[in-house]
Amino acid sequence: MYNSPVLFFESATLTEKLSPKTHFVKAAIICDEAYKEEAQQLQAQLFDTPSATFLFKDTANVRDFIVEQKMGTCFYIAANWDDAAAIFSTAVEEGLSEEELQVKIIGEKRKYIYCMKCFTASEIDTQATHVQCGCGAHLEVGPFYSKVRKGYIGYPFVPKTEGVK
Amino acid sequence: MFTQELDFKTTDLDTFPFPFRSDNYRYSNDLRRLEDTNLVLITPEYELQVRAKRRLLDEQPEVRYQSFPHTMEMQWEFLEMVFEMAVDKYPEHFELIKNGDEWTFKNNILKEEQTFTFGDPSTLPYEPYDFAGRHFHQDFVLMVNRNDNFYLEIGQVSYAALFSAHWNKGMSFDEIHGPVPFVSRNGDNLIDRVRKFLLGINPGEPWTRINWNLMADRWDVNYETMDVWGPERSLITPENAGKLVRLRVEEQKFYRMSRSNAILFVLNTQFLPLEDMQLRQEWFDLMYSVLQDIPEPMAEYKGIAPFLPQSVEYLRRVDEKLKKQAVETQEG
Numbered sequence A: 001m002y003n004s005p006v007l008f009f010e011s012a013t014l015t016e017k018l019s020p021k022t023h024f025v026k027a028a029i030i031c032d033e034a035y036k037e038e039a040q041q042l043q044a045q046l047f048d049t050p051s052a053t054f055l056f057k058d059t060a061n062v063r064d065f066i067v068e069q070k071m072g073t074c075f076y077i078a079a080n081w082d083d084a085a086a087i088f089s090t091a092v093e094e095g096l097s098e099e100e101l102q103v104k105i106i107g108e109k110r111k112y113i114y115c116m117k118c119f120t121a122s123e124i125d126t127q128a129t130h131v132q133c134g135c136g137a138h139l140e141v142g143p144f145y146s147k148v149r150k151g152y153i154g155y156p157f158v159p160k161t162e163g164v165k
Numbered sequence B: 001m002f003t004q005e006l007d008f009k010t011t012d013l014d015t016f017p018f019p020f021r022s023d024n025y026r027y028s029n030d031l032r033r034l035e036d037t038n039l040v041l042i043t044p045e046y047e048l049q050v051r052a053k054r055r056l057l058d059e060q061p062e063v064r065y066q067s068f069p070h071t072m073e074m075q076w077e078f079l080e081m082v083f084e085m086a087v088d089k090y091p092e093h094f095e096l097i098k099n100g101d102e103w104t105f106k107n108n109i110l111k112e113e114q115t116f117t118f119g120d121p122s123t124l125p126y127e128p129y130d131f132a133g134r135h136f137h138q139d140f141v142l143m144v145n146r147n148d149n150f151y152l153e154i155g156q157v158s159y160a161a162l163f164s165a166h167w168n169k170g171m172s173f174d175e176i177h178g179p180v181p182f183v184s185r186n187g188d189n190l191i192d193r194v195r196k197f198l199l200g201i202n203p204g205e206p207w208t209r210i211n212w213n214l215m216a217d218r219w220d221v222n223y224e225t226m227d228v229w230g231p232e233r234s235l236i237t238p239e240n241a242g243k244l245v246r247l248r249v250e251e252q253k254f255y256r257m258s259r260s261n262a263i264l265f266v267l268n269t270q271f272l273p274l275e276d277m278q279l280r281q282e283w284f285d286l287m288y289s290v291l292q293d294i295p296e297p298m299a300e301y302k303g304i305a306p307f308l309p310q311s312v313e314y315l316r317r318v319d320e321k322l323k324k325q326a327v328e329t330q331e332g
């Protein structure tokens, strides 16, 4: 569905540090094998909450693991951006809501801008406040995100040096 | 590229939805029950506005019209509703002949006639919602009720300010209003309150409110052309504000659709230059006092901050002149 949650730069599910969410009876941890200490640290905080862990090299079998979990399970994901985005959308396809997901990105997050001149989304530096689109338009990076357009709004402007028409 | 050639204003002041009722303006849940529930309206500018709207739809189809493929049934519901309203209110201008599913719609003002099969989109030159909307000068937005929110699933938007059907497609009521500093007089956030109010609207009992803005020498402001109108705003001076600055008003109507349960949002946009405020002294006085008291975040959001002081100065000079004239007439 077009209004299903997606993973984006300021997603509500993103966290700096995985930590147990209350009101869940079970935990499922999906973690890149290369960063398995993330899974271990979380497990140590879960105390007697039952948990299942899926350490992956690639995300191919993640759907099976998600489907196997029982109702009332909270999913904790630690991965790089591309893997996390893939796991996130699989989880949403399998009916999970954002409340049931927590995501820690290892490394850089990604951010996309949607150009209001040529109507295309492109990746930008996450710190940038102003960028130039491939179509030539200068864009101010706006604070609003569209799930349908898959980017933050890019407001067109004319840079001062090009003069005011 | 679309031009700004269209330069019109409301000539029949009785049809101009003047927005102010008190001498200062703040955001509020200002919805009122709609008395004349028929949305079709023929003004002296009807033909001009419809032609301008169609030109925009043809020149910028991506910007002006958006829909999801799953909305077809809702589109027919809309078509039926507006065509029936048109025939009901203006039988001399519109006709709808139904022969089973074979329908013929006639628009006698534009001298157009279209026969089509109700329920079969391939018998129309555009999607049913787009086709029906092209016979009326308003903008039409369909907000579909899912869970406790409304989502923009169809939009035909040619006039409304800062409203991009393209950008807002699929957004919830809350997401759409993200940019608005939507706080009331006592600082309450209005989003939830207004959304809950909309959830309670019943079929057959539409509501209305008026939104307003000022335009600097332009009738169309949207995000797609911000690079153009952004800098132009600083060209306004107290000397040219009377002609170039226009009060732009959106008379908004909200209908609950009985079959789809969606809210149909209808916008009738009208314009009046500042110099015409003098035609109604009461409007002039309200305008002058409201504009002197616009909160900074509201002026910034509306995009009027760069020419608001010049507009107020223009009105102050006119006010001074009018008062002087009044004294002179008394003395003379």
Ligand code: HEM
Pocket (backbone or CB within 6 Å): B027, B028, B029, B030, B031, B141, B143, B150, B152, B161, B162, B163, B164, B168, B173, B176, B177, B179, B180, B182, B194, B198, B209, B211, B212, B213, B263, B265, B302
């Ligand atoms: C349900 C249908 C509605 C839709 C689709 C809609 C859409 C919009 C859009 C697109 C904007 C401009 C946002 C931007 O700057 O990007 C806007 C602004 C606004 N809306 Fe709505 N709206 C709806 C209903 C309402 C209702 C019921 C109210 C109030 C009771 C309301 C109050 C406002 C206000 C105060 C603004 C700021 C306008 C200004 O100051 O110029 N809206 N709306």
Ligand SMILES: [Zn+2]
Pocket (backbone or CB within 6 Å): A115, A116, A117, A118, A119, A120, A133, A134, A135, A136, A137
């Ligand atoms: Zn571009």
